Amino acid sequence: MELQVQLRQLAEKIQQLKDRIETEESTKHAFVLPFINALGYDTFNPLEVVPEYVADLGIKKGEKVDYAIMQEGDPILIIECKHWNEKLSVHGSQLFRYFHVSKTRFALLTNGIHYQFFTDLDEKNKMDERPFLEFDITHLRDSLIHEIGKFHKSSFDVNSILDNASSLKYIKEIRKQIEAEVESPSPEFVRLFASRIHTGRMTEKVMEEFKELVQKAFGQMIGERINERLQSALNQEVILQEKDQLDEPEVSKVATTDEELEGYRIVVAILRRKLPISRIVHRDTQSYFGILLDDNNRKPICRLHFNGGKKYIGLFDTDRNEQRHLIQSVEDIYQFEELLLETIKLYE
Numbered sequence: 149m150e151l152q153v154q155l156r157q158l159a160e161k162i163q164q165l166k167d168r169i170e171t172e173e174s175t176k177h178a179f180v181l182p183f184i185n186a187l188g189y190d191t192f193n194p195l196e197v198v199p200e201y202v203a204d205l206g207i208k209k210g211e212k213v214d215y216a217i218m219q220e221g222d223p224i225l226i227i228e229c230k231h232w233n234e235k236l237s238v239h240g241s242q243l244f245r246y247f248h249v250s251k252t253r254f255a256l257l258t259n260g261i262h263y264q265f266f267t268d269l270d271e272k273n274k275m276d277e278r279p280f281l282e283f284d285i286t287h288l289r290d291s292l293i294h295e296i297g298k299f300h301k302s303s304f305d306v307n308s309i310l311d312n313a314s315s316l317k318y319i320k321e322i323r324k325q326i327e328a329e330v331e332s333p334s335p336e337f338v339r340l341f342a343s344r345i346h347t348g349r350m351t352e353k354v355m356e357e358f359k360e361l362v363q364k365a366f367g368q369m370i371g372e373r374i375n376e377r378l379q380s381a382l383n384q385e386v387i388l389q390e391k392d393q394l395d396e397p398e399v400s401k402v403a404t405t406d407e408e409l410e411g412y413r414i415v416v417a418i419l420r421r422k423l424p425i426s427r428i429v430h431r432d433t434q435s436y437f438g439i440l441l442d443d444n445n446r447k448p449i450c451r452l453h454f455n456g457g458k459k460y461i462g463l464f465d466t467d468r469n470e471q472r473h474l475i476q477s478v479e480d481i482y483q484f485e486e487l488l489l490e491t492i493k494l495y496e
Contacts, residue, residue: 179260188301247275280317
C-alpha cells in the first residue's frame with residue numbers, strides 16, 4: 149500500500165511540474181530519483197544507487213549509464229534517463245550497449261513518465277528488443293503497481309521476476325494484437341469467423357461485409373461487458389443506499405428512473421479510460437439527475453434532465469455555468485464524449 153501511495157503522489161507531482169521541467173538533468177532529479185526512492189533504495193547512498201555508472205564499451209572507455217542500482221557490489225538494474233518530453237523508442241540502442249557489458253539482468257529506459265523494463269529472455273546477456281514491462285506512471289492500474297513492486301528493495305528476487313517476465317511480455321504483445329484486430333480487423337481475423345458462418349464463396353464483397361460485422365460484434369460485446377460490471381456496481385450501491393435510508397424518517401420524493409441510470413452508465417463508460425469508476429458518482433434530485441466527480445457538488449460532470457417531455461444533458465463550461473443540450477435518446481450522450489473529457493480536465 150505504501151508503494152501505491154508514493155507512486156500516486158509522484159504522478160500528481162509530475163502533472164503539476166512537467167511543463168516547467170526544461171532539461172534532462174531536472175527530469176532525473178524531479179521524477180526519476182523519487183521513483184527509485186519509492187522502490188526502497190537510498191538515492192543518497194552510493195553503495196545502493198550509483199549515478200553515472202561506468203559501463204565501458206570495448207575500446208570506448210568511460211561510457212556511463214545514468215544510474216545503477218546495486219546489490220552486494222553488483223548492478224541489479226541499470227537506468228538510462230531522457231527528458232520527459234522525449235520519446236523512448238529512439239534511445240533503446242544506447243541502453244542495449246550498456247546492458248551487454250554489465251552484469252545486470254534488468255535495464256530500465258525512462259523519461260520519468262514512461263517506463264520500459266528490459267531483460268534477456270530471447271538470448272542470454274543480450275537485451276531484448278522489446279520491454280517485458282511498460283507503463284505510464286500517470287495512468288497506473290493496480291495490477292501494474294503489483295509488478296513494479298517486485299523491483300522493490302524489500303522483495304527483489306531475480307529469478308522471481310524472470311519467471312514472470314516472459315508471461316508479461318507475451319501477454320502485452322497479445323493484448324496489442326487483440327486491440328489492433330478490434331480496431332481494424334485483418335483479413336485473416338475476419339476469415340476466421342466468416343468461414344465458420346458463411347457457407348458460400350469468400351468473395352471480396354463477402355469479406356468486406358464480414359469485416360464490418362466482426363468489428364460491430366466485438367464492439368457490442370465489450371460494451372455489454374462494461375455495462376454488466378457497471379450494473380453490478382450500481383446494484384450494490386442501490387442496496388447500500390436502501391440500507392442507509394432505513395434510518396431516515398422522511399420518505400424521499402426523488403425517483404431515479406432506468407433511463408437516468410442508463411445515462412449514468414454511458415457517462416462512466418466514456419470517462420473510465422481516464423478515471424477510476426469509483427470517482428464517478430451520481431446524485432438524483434427532484435429537478436435533475438446529477439453526475440459528480442469524487443461525490444463533490446463543486447465538481448459537477450454533467451446533469452441529466454429527463455423528467456420533462458424532452459430530454460436534455462447539461463454540460464459545464466470553464467466558469468462552471470451549465471449549458472443544456474437537447475438529445476433524442478439516452479445513447480446520444482456518446483456524442484458529447486469530448487466535452488465530458490474536457491470537463492474532467494477542469495478538476496484535474
